[in-house]
Amino acid sequence: MKFQIITLFPEMFEGVFAHSMLFKAQDKGLAQFQLINLRDFGQGPRKTVDDSPYGGGDGMLLKVEPLHKAIDFAKNSNPDAKVILMTPRGQKYMQSQAREFSTESGLIIVCGRYEGYDERVAQFIDQSVSIGNYVLTGGEIPAMVLVDSVTRLIPGVLGGATSAEIESFADDITIEYPQYTRPEEYEGLKVPEVLLSGNHQAVESWRSQQSQLITKQLNS
């Protein structure tokens, strides 16, 4: 999977891609990350990428021309990639969407800045995605959320094959059961007996029951 990220702040991603699972995914050749600086596609000597909104209003918008050029540049090296625009106005991001994205050959992720985008950028993208109903200063953190949640689903990236299957939100709703590790007792807090019983059927039943209970509580 090739991720191409169009951003005004590529340096924000260096730390994220240099550590943990994302680094391992690159090292294993399971994922590639290319940072594309939107500024390189800016207009005129000052490489302008933003302008004030028609009709008035506070703040600035990202101009459509630089965005279109940057998207075309990314597509040139991966014509089958899906183009995703990060915006609060997008479709609410869920685990099922992460799973869908993990089957793509490539993703081109466009990070917003300022007050948002010229609406005409919609002609050059495949999908708008929001990580939640709140407003951030940029689309870089949402892009990191998307990259992390998708990369971990790519076969071979995580250790145990099941670890990506059992987890929370596999169906966008169900929360994973509670988990414990050593010691058996900590400050009077004991690990549930069933988990120490060695009875796998009883453990599975307890876990399923706990998962249903927690999911119900969270959604009540």
Ligand code: 4FV
């Ligand atoms: C956002 C979100 C988000 C809005 C203005 C960037 C900011 C600035 N992106 N999910 N929530 N973006 O808040 O994806 O352009």
